[in-house]
Amino acid sequence: MTTLDRVQTHTLEDLVTERWSCRAYRDGSVPHDTIVQLLELAQKAPSWCNTQPWEVIVTEGEGTERFRRALIAHASDRDSTPEPDIPIPAKYAGVHLERRRESGWQLYEAVGIARGDREASAQQALKNFELFGAPHAAIITIDTSLGAYAALDTGVYVANFLLAAHSFGLAAIPQAALALYSPFIRDYFAIADDRSVLLGISFGYPDQDHPANSYRTNRAGLEQVVRWVND
Ligand SMILES: Cc1cc2nc3c(=O)[nH]c(=O)nc-3n(C[C@H](O)[C@H](O)[C@H](O)COP(=O)(O)O)c2cc1C
Numbered sequence: 042m043t044t045l046d047r048v049q050t051h052t053l054e055d056l057v058t059e060r061w062s063c064r065a066y067r068d069g070s071v072p073h074d075t076i077v078q079l080l081e082l083a084q085k086a087p088s089w090c091n092t093q094p095w096e097v098i099v100t101e102g103e104g105t106e107r108f109r110r111a112l113i114a115h116a117s118d119r120d121s122t123p124e125p126d127i128p129i130p131a132k133y134a135g136v137h138l139e140r141r142r143e144s145g146w147q148l149y150e151a152v153g154i155a156r157g158d159r160e161a162s163a164q165q166a167l168k169n170f171e172l173f174g175a176p177h178a179a180i181i182t183i184d185t186s187l188g189a190y191a192a193l194d195t196g197v198y199v200a201n202f203l204l205a206a207h208s209f210g211l212a213a214i215p216q217a218a219l220a221l222y223s224p225f226i227r228d229y230f231a232i233a234d235d236r237s238v239l240l241g242i243s244f245g246y247p248d249q250d251h252p253a254n255s256y257r258t259n260r261a262g263l264e265q266v267v268r269w270v271n272d
Contacts, residue, residue: 056204061258063212063244064148064168065251066175070101071244075209076177082205088194094187095195095239098180098230108229109172115225116170123221126185126237127192136265144258151256169218173253175243180219180226182236195239202242212247212254215240 076099088094100108115121123129133141146156154161172178181199183191199215206213219226219241226238247254 051208053204056207060203060207061212061254062214063175063247064173064214064253065248066173066212066243066245067248068176069246070176071209071211071246073101075211076101079202079205079209079211082208083198083202086194086198086201088197089190092184092187092191092194093198094184094191095198096182096236098182098232100178100180101176105172105176105178108178109170111229112172112219112222112225113167113170115222116167121222121225124224125217125220126223126227127220127239129217129221136261140261147256147258148253151252153252166218169216172241172243173214174248175214176245177243178219179242179244180230180232181239181241182232183239185235185237192239199240199242206244210246211244213242213244215242 080097080099084093086093148154148165149156149162152165154165168174179202181195183195185191187194203213203215217240220238223238226232226241227234227236232238
């Protein structure tokens with residue numbers, strides 16, 4: 042597929058409307074050249090002073106399988122405690138808690154987990170560390186010294202990555218969960234001390250028939266997020 046074909050078949054509206062976080066994948070690696078094209082598109086992201094503070098480690102083939110095995114073993118170990126490089130929210134409240142709950146319940150309902158079934162929800166959460174069965178992971182780090190704006194710049198990069206993946210007929214999921222075990226990831230991939238693990242993105246070909254991919258999340262109406270000022 043050429044760039045022109047891709048633009049003709051996917052408008053931005055299609056891409057942002059159709060993209061979703063994919064939590065089950067078909068077997069089959071993405072061709073290396075396609076991943077390179079995807080990364081080239083993501084790389085077009087703007088950043089403050091054009092610093093491009095992101096760096097990406099991409100796994101393929103046995104590189105993914107070995108990482109998956111090591112990560113799930115680490116996450117399942119009772120002695121492993123979350124130590125994210127970037128602090129995670131201490132708590133969710135108000136509308137944020139409501140939205141978080143709604144999307145969680147949508148997932149549980151789709152995969153048949155009853156509300157309050159802690160064991161089943163814990164098992165579902167562990168699938169993060171199996172990379173949801175994806176054939177590839179992208180581990181994204183930022184230059185720690187650039188602070189919050191490096192994370193903001195890299196969020197733009199992540200959005201480009203997700204939309205680019207969708208434009209190639211792939212699916213992906215951003216996963217802050219992978220950054221919970223930042224020291225493990227840093228050690229595993231020999232990441233320099235001056236970088237922070239921001240998140241991972243698992244990606245590949247979607248299993249469209251899997252229940253985890255059967256629902257779509259909602260969005261707040263503009264009246265909830267936009268304040269107009271005109272006098
Ligand atoms: C920065 C970021 C981190 C996320 N981390 C996780 C994660 O660790 N595990 C997960 O299952 N989903 C994760 N998600 C996916 C969100 O749950 C998802 O984007 C949100 O519910 C909206 O659904 P959609 O992506 O299908 O539109 C993350 C999304 C973002 C943007």
